[in-house]
Amino acid sequence: MAVLEVRGLTVAYGDHLALNEVSLSVEAGQVLGLLGPNGAGKSTLMGSVVGAVRPRSGTVRVCGVDVASRPRRARAHVGYAEQDIAVFPTLTVRENVADWAALSGLRSRELAGAVARTLSALLLDDIADRQVRTLSGGQRRRVHCAMATVSRPPLLLLDEPTVGVDPATRRAVLDHVLTLAAEGAAICYSTHYLPEIESLDAEVVLLNKGVVAARGAVATLLRRYGRTVVDLRLGGDSGEVRTVSSAVEGPDDLPAILQGLGPDLARLSGLEIRRSSLDEVFERVVEDEEGALDAS
Amino acid sequence: MRRELSVAGVLVAHEWRVQRRDLVPQLILTVMPLVLMAFLLPTYQAAMAATGEPGTGAEQAVAGLSVMFSMFLVSHVGMVFFRDHGWNTWNRFRATPVPVGVLVLSKAVVPLGLLLAQFTVLISAGALFFGLRVKGSLAALALVVLLFAACLVALGVLGFAVCRTVVQMTSAANILAITMAGLGGALVPQSLLPAWAAPVAPATPSYWAVRGMREVVSTGAGVAEVAAELAALAAFAALFSTLAVVLLKPDQRKISWS
Incomplete structure (x- = not known):
């Protein structure tokens, strides 16, 4: 019980x-x-x-x-x-x-x-x-x-x-x-x-x-709501590093993402592929739910 | 029933622990009437002599001022409950299996005890320092005080029940205390009240309390002689309690100091 x-x-x-x-x-x-x-x-x-x-x-x-x-x-x-x-x-x-x-x-x-x-x-x-x-x-x-x-x-x-x-x-x-x-x-x-x-x-x-x-x-x-995320670390002129995250369906999406960086590609200092965190899952579910509620 | 009594015991002990950390208001409301007794004793003696009442003035000073200053504790009774709203602990109590009746009664026991202690100190000090002689039955005097204190506690709970904010409650209680004290003959002997006040005065519990105390102290009355006063005080206590029970909405959100 x-x-x-x-x-x-x-x-x-x-x-x-x-x-x-x-x-x-x-x-x-x-x-x-x-x-x-x-x-x-x-x-x-x-x-x-x-x-x-x-x-x-x-x-x-x-x-x-x-x-x-x-x-x-x-x-x-x-x-x-x-x-x-x-x-x-x-x-x-x-x-x-x-x-x-x-x-x-x-x-x-x-x-x-x-x-x-x-x-x-x-x-x-x-x-x-x-x-x-x-x-x-x-x-x-x-x-x-x-x-x-x-x-x-x-x-x-x-x-x-x-x-x-x-x-x-x-x-x-x-x-x-x-x-x-x-x-x-x-x-x-x-x-x-x-x-x-x-x-x-x-x-x-x-x-x-x-x-x-x-x-x-x-x-x-x-597993259900998480996605594969690519974190791209880009170095700046004054030594600072910023991270750009993008959700991808699979490895085939990677060239397009790198291409999308344009001139920033030269500043790429690192790349990490990981699964979404629970925070990201939470945000995604809330966004999807609100989208569905707004649509209805 | 045994479980309820056990819980009530825990709650009374808890409430006493909370209240004993700040007894300054009770101390002030006990010392202040003693100071006033010293000042007003000759005035009361003259007033009583003018109306042909025998006595030292202590009869009116002790009965009147102890009744008046006890009425200021009405807001203190209401504060016991508003305080729990300020600390969010009222909701905490409400989330326990304790019945609201047991909660309210248990919390009210401590201010009742403090009221009785205040009367005891004032009457004893009156006897020791101001020449008060209790000619009648101490049991009768105790019953008058007990029933009047019960009235005041019930009135305090009623104040908590009907007021939404702590400021409303303290303002109403203080105005009520002064009005009832004046009408009830706590400020001046009842025989000196203006003619228009005479028919209104019995509508206040303070009138019956002062009258009962004066009867016991001055004329040597026993329990039987103050039966009418006791009955009136019991009726007021029952009325205020019934109204409090009917009007108290335990889950109503009150605005305390936060």
Whole structure:
């Protein structure tokens, strides 16, 4: 049984369809990467899972519990770190995390163990007894994430959990997510940093304008939507190097591309043939989808 | 039920942890009436003598000023909830399985406790420094204070329910506090209120609170003697609570300081 099952979910704000017939599921131990441009519907989808957003139609089930008819029971299975940081600035890091652990039913030694483990995983040990108001934005973001994960719920909704954090702490957050998934949590992870999705080896659902534009494993998406790209490095008069990238169908296209450089061909200092990155796949799918939507 | 009680315990402890970091507003609202008591005691004594009421003036000073300054805590009660909107933690609470009723009641327990503490300090200080003698039953006095504090907490939650912004709530609460204090006889003895105010005064909980406290302190009343005051305060508390329950939309976005 899927931990999270969304079927035909449609959410509207007035006339605007924020989500249109979205279906997806997340199994235990799986990380689902939710991708999409701003306003694609990622946060609305997560809000629907905790019952904060009322759908026009469709169903959301968490651990088999229907969110619409039994929202509180469904929420008991969810840890949610929404996009906006939600912490208690006058409490210490430890108090924030411990209070949330207690609220989810953990007590005494079990609570202390869960808090210690989570603080350590998110590199918060050293600042555990500082008031949150004295912390940087990135540190607050980690506290926010720790509160959602401390009780190890079956389903985790992490909405852009690495915004504003430095590379080292981003790595810590990603490692924490991978650990939780290895322990059996189903994780819905929204981000704009596509390399994170590759590091998490996540299944991807790409949302655009409220509809699922593409889905699948990263490798599958790269295979399906990726193209061969030629990067041409051109040297300038003052020693600077610029790179021109062109998508090609195959090696036969190469002469035409080189010819297209014209007089710049003399400046060619290097050439690399590679597959599209996930960023490029993302841009391509969004462009194609918008073209299709505009055409319709 | 046991689970709800356990969650409520966690929430009360959490709310206390948050509030104890900044008790300055409560301190100010406790010290200020003490300062005013010292200043106004002779005036109240003269006013009471002019109307033929026996006493040192402390009866009116302590009852009136403690009621008036407790009413300024109404905005503090509303702030408990607006603060969660400012910190985005209201949504965080709403994404948990905690029922909204348990959440609101638990968070309201701490300001209720602070109100009771404020009354206790003011009445004790009145006895120690201003010659207040409680002639009647302490239980009756405690019941009047408890029910009035419950009214104020319910009024604070109602303020949170009906106001969209924190500025609306604090402005309304402060105006309401001064109006109710004036009409209820907290500023001047009820016998000195203008004739037009007499029929309006019973429509305020402060009137019943001051009257109940004065009855216990000055005339030696017990619980039975202040039954009408207790009933009126209970009715106000029930009315404000019912309105708060009906009008509170838990998922309505409020505008706090951010």
